[in-house]
Amino acid sequence: MPEVAPFTLHEQLKADTYTVTRLALCRVLLLNDSSVPWLILVPEVPGISEIHELSILDRTVLMEEISRASLALQELYAPDKLNIGALGNIVPQLHIHIIGRYKSDRAWPGPIWGTAPGKPYKPDDVVAVCARLRERLRQ
């Protein structure tokens, strides 16, 4: 059997986010930008860059976790629109952005990836934000 490297989170994702929780397939991260509700789902499968490289079972679970994260943002933040994207042009480890967009946000109606970063969370606030998201994601 070939040796399979264990899953480890990409350093850039580690640097830019807080961990909210782990679901059946994905680690759920919160981007450290308090101006936009922005989750990142990372399937905990090593060596994957594209959605179609996941197994069909994992893809089905991923879709349900995307939906669950979408609903959590919708209900907690009431954005005008959700933006969901798997880009990976800079960080190749497969990760899916779930972003609550507002007509008043810094990039509307354009894509928000790559625009100037917003305001980092205050350390005291982010604990409560993550707890609220975690509770909603586990429902």
Added chain:
Amino acid sequence: MPEVAPFTLHEQLKADTYTVTRLALCRVLLLNDSSVPWLILVPEVPGISEIHELSILDRTVLMEEISRASLALQELYAPDKLNIGALGNIVPQLHIHIIGRYKSDRAWPGPIWGTAPGKPYKPDDVVAVCARLRERLRQ
């Protein structure tokens, strides 16, 4: 029973694309930009703006059609990376972009949505391009 409006493709999508084929859930469109291999999947369900508004069954089918479109672009165009996104900030009808990105393309490594449009297909060429994609998508 309330009357349900039938599915009709949004005028903007109609104006910007060619129809490649119809899969079980989605109409598959080709963006009229010959500089980037760019498919758009539109679930033929009326009145939907967000992925989580689809039924769980339709979501599972959508995920498989996203994968199938991804594989078709990968095999026919060998891009450096796929970008998959559901934005809808401008066109609210749910549609999912599957885009083959290259390190040499006009927006790399940034997102390509909203950047200056590329070169329209020549009418003679696009028939062959759509036929090739259709054949690959039906496999």
